[in-house]
Amino acid sequence: MDHLFLVVVSGIASGAVYGLLGLGLVIIYRATDVMNFALAAMATLAVYVAITVIDRGLGVLAGVVAAIVVAVVVGLVVREFLLRPLGAGRLFAALVMTMGVSLVMEAVVSDVWGTEPRAFPPLVDGSVQLGSAAISAQDLLIIGVSAAAMLAVGYLFTRTTLGSAMRAAAESPSTARIIGIPAQRLARIAWALGLGLAALASVLYVPRVGLAPTALTAPLFRAFAGIFLGGLTSMYGAVVGGIAIGVLDNLAASYVSANFRDTFVFALIVLILLLRPQGIFGTRSFERV
16 A cells, blocks of 8 residues: 555656646647647756756755746747747647757757766655655655646636736637737747746656756656646646646556556547547537538
């Protein structure tokens, strides 16, 4: 029973990271219709800047702040100078552009910092004893910080004027323009928020697995799986889907086979999507033909 408890808690910690990444992706997608495949590469670049700041003796907290700032700035630069000039409705072109940006950023990180894996210092050390089970303090921190960030985003979108404007612009950009909501400004805020969440997720995740130029590739794909499981346009779905993926992934690795963990998880997702294509929290859309 203790082993199952530890597996579930570790899965929730991993899933919280996937949920934060997925939440960042959904916020950007709903605001700008761009699925940002470069999100993980931008966050990776930010984490390498963070480890540089830490190596210079400025502390882990300064490194975390630096990572968030760098991710936001890089994301906004990419949007303003590479994606926005493509124009509205160029979804495939924007998708290919983000893929290209991802490859370029991975190459830059490899050239500047090298490809050898590096250790990233944990934000907290030690473990917490719950009964006879010892839970990593880093895992508990991941769960707590992720929960606080998700609640803050939920409050922003449901209880503030800015959040209401962002939801209105996401639901109907043309209507938002008519009533005077500044769509471009809201899009920039959405990109900043999405990249900030991705950077936060990354600095929480890399102490568990180590830092490498492709360290966030697997979490990104699991975040996508969580998005499709929860519902492509649902922020709640991205969070719940990400946590579900993390728990299922750990359970499959522990009780089925570590070699087939992804096969088991993604086969289950395919089955669920066959029964409910819009995802658990998604809404079915209809178009007049």
